[in-house]
Amino acid sequence: MDRILVTEKIADEGLAVLGRAGQVDVRLDLDKAGLLAAIADYDALVVRSATKVTAEVIEAGVKLRAVGRAGTGVDNIDVDAATRRGIIVVNAPASNNIAVAELTIGLILGLARQIPQAHASLQSGKWERTKYSGWEVRGKTLGLIGLGRIGSEVAIRARAMEMTVLAFDPVVSFDRAEQIGVELVTMDELVQRSDVISIHVPLTDGTRNLFNAARIAQMKPGAFLLNASRGGIIDETALVEAINAGKLGGAALDVYNTEPPPADSPLLRHPKIITVPHIGASTAEAQTSAGTEVAEGVATAITGGTPRYAVNAPFVAPEAWQVLQPYLGLARSMGALIMQLIQEPVRSYELEFCGELASVDTQPVKLAVIQGLLSANSSERITPVNAPLIARERGVRISERTNPDAENYSGLLIVRVQTADTLRTFSGTVLRGEPHIVQSDGYFVDFVPQGALLLTYHRDRPGMIGHVGTLLGEDDVNISGMYVGRQLPRQRAMMVLTLDEPASDEVMARIRALDDVDQAYSVKL
Ligand code: NAD
Numbered sequence: 001m002d003r004i005l006v007t008e009k010i011a012d013e014g015l016a017v018l019g020r021a022g023q024v025d026v027r028l029d030l031d032k033a034g035l036l037a038a039i040a041d042y043d044a045l046v047v048r049s050a051t052k053v054t055a056e057v058i059e060a061g062v063k064l065r066a067v068g069r070a071g072t073g074v075d076n077i078d079v080d081a082a083t084r085r086g087i088i089v090v091n092a093p094a095s096n097n098i099a100v101a102e103l104t105i106g107l108i109l110g111l112a113r114q115i116p117q118a119h120a121s122l123q124s125g126k127w128e129r130t131k132y133s134g135w136e137v138r139g140k141t142l143g144l145i146g147l148g149r150i151g152s153e154v155a156i157r158a159r160a161m162e163m164t165v166l167a168f169d170p171v172v173s174f175d176r177a178e179q180i181g182v183e184l185v186t187m188d189e190l191v192q193r194s195d196v197i198s199i200h201v202p203l204t205d206g207t208r209n210l211f212n213a214a215r216i217a218q219m220k221p222g223a224f225l226l227n228a229s230r231g232g233i234i235d236e237t238a239l240v241e242a243i244n245a246g247k248l249g250g251a252a253l254d255v256y257n258t259e260p261p262p263a264d265s266p267l268l269r270h271p272k273i274i275t276v277p278h279i280g281a282s283t284a285e286a287q288t289s290a291g292t293e294v295a296e297g298v299a300t301a302i303t304g305g306t307p308r309y310a311v312n313a314p315f316v317a318p319e320a321w322q323v324l325q326p327y328l329g330l331a332r333s334m335g336a337l338i339m340q341l342i343q344e345p346v347r348s349y350e351l352e353f354c355g356e357l358a359s360v361d362t363q364p365v366k367l368a369v370i371q372g373l374l375s376a377n378s379s380e381r382i383t384p385v386n387a388p389l390i391a392r393e394r395g396v397r398i399s400e401r402t403n404p405d406a407e408n409y410s411g412l413l414i415v416r417v418q419t420a421d422t423l424r425t426f427s428g429t430v431l432r433g434e435p436h437i438v439q440s441d442g443y444f445v446d447f448v449p450q451g452a453l454l455l456t457y458h459r460d461r462p463g464m465i466g467h468v469g470t471l472l473g474e475d476d477v478n479i480s481g482m483y484v485g486r487q488l489p490r491q492r493a494m495m496v497l498t499l500d501e502p503a504s505d506e507v508m509a510r511i512r513a514l515d516d517v518d519q520a521y522s523v524k525l
Pocket of ligand 1 (some may be wrong): 076093096100144146147148149150151168169170172201202203206207228229230253256279280281283416
């Protein structure tokens with residue numbers, strides 16, 4: 001059983017998820033030396049921000065396959081050292097989305113109705129009903145700078161309040177924006193059209209001081225500016241000046257250039273600026289979800305899967321992930337299946353991505369196929385992280401093509417392997433969330449590629465299926481499913497049997513010896 005070391009406190013729900021994947025040891029007492037001594041026994045390590053997962057720790061973790069960070073930043077993990085060893089580093093970047101999005105909506109409503117100011121006024125003994133007359137958000141235009149994980153959640157919630165939502169994000173596709181009811185526009189158009197602008201971008205060289213005096217000057221008179229992303233994106237001095245000049249209606253801030261801001265900062269006692277102390281992610285649910293999200297990532301990684309958020313694997317856009325995720329298991333199984341049928345040197349591999357797979361970045365699917373192909377014949381641990389490197393070292397070259405047509409399926413993954421004298425082709429799809437192989441070498445079949453399988457290529461004739469069944473029965477192997485594909489009656493055919501237990505070498509030899517059986521393979525997935 002895999003062993004998982006947890007060195008900092010994570011939510012019980014997360015521990016429960018880990019507990020289903022392996023034996024979990026929570027050791028909150030480990031110092032640097034203690035971690036170095038303990039790590040060799042563990043398959044996975046889960047930390048928050050205090051544990052330093054240095055190259056030394058990674059080297060000492062001879063069995064390590066995954067390191068999880070319950071949270072977003074991975075500054076405390078030597079990701080390069082992990083990548084070199086094929087260790088997947090997962091984090092929990094989505095755990096805060098809802099918390100920050102809901103705070104943003106709270107701040108928008110707070111600005112619209114001056115809720116904090118009205119509260120303070122009443123608490124100070126005043127009853128100022130006319131002073132706190134506000135405006136309704138319905139029908140107003142919200143401009144989102146950044147339509148990533150948090151920006152999208154803000155958009156969905158703002159749409160529910162009947163706001164018009166614009167966004168500027170150079171990476172997000174028009175399809176994705178349309179899906180959540182957002183109009184993608186240029187930065188200039190957004191700034192000029194929005195009644196409220198909310199910022200949801202990372203702090204980078206490109207976003208530092210993005211809202212400087214010149215940009216603020218472009219905003220609609222009386223508009224509002226919000227920032228619950230990172231300090232440094234708004235020029236705080238220019239913001240205060242624009243509000244004092246009556247140019248902007250107000251602002252709401254969760255983050256600051258310096259945190260906490262200096263006690264004499266004009267931001268802190270401005271009547272038109274709502275300030276909260278970087279509490280975007282501070283909800284019970286966000287803490288829980290950081291634990292469960294990282295636990296799910298680690299559990300997926302150590303059971304050979306492709307986790308949703310792997311820091312050292314390619315980033316997949318959310319809309320692409322929805323399409324790709326169901327195909328990953330299929331891709332791994334197809335790689336592993338095909339490799340068990342190949343007995344001579346491979347000349348070339350080709351992947352064809354059809355239908356819904358043709359319009360997204362299919363790199364994770366390709367990695368999953370490689371993982372399957374290599375795992376079947378490797379004593380090394382193959383993960384989506386080191387698969388491309390090992391494939392390159394082994395000279396495995398894979399060509400790819402796309403095809404918008406997927407016959408009658410929404411998506412089809414076709415794997416072709418050419419050896420000196422054979423071309424093997426498998427086509428797979430996902431039906432009701434389950435992987436299915438639907439064609440092989442021109443035969444129409446339909447089976448779920450998992451567990452023990454028996455494949456035969458034979459001549460279609462009466463009694464053939466019975467013979468194979470009898471031989472398996474004599475060996476006490478139970479058949480759970482049977483699929484036969486043929487071209488024409490009494491010509492070449494292919495049979496796939498799903499088995500409760502793998503067929504032994506002896507019974508395989510007897511099946512191969514049957515008249516009219518060309519080839520028979522025992523496959524374990
Ligand atoms: P994300 O990576 O999912 O999305 C960021 C988006 O910004 C991306 O789609 C990217 O293409 C876009 N972007 C980058 N540069 C841009 C630019 N110059 N103009 C327009 N768009 C640009 O990130 P996320 O998880 O949505 O987080 C957004 C921000 O919120 C980050 O800065 C993050 O650190 C911050 N955050 C704050 C809190 C808090 O407590 N207030 C909590 C969590 C996250």
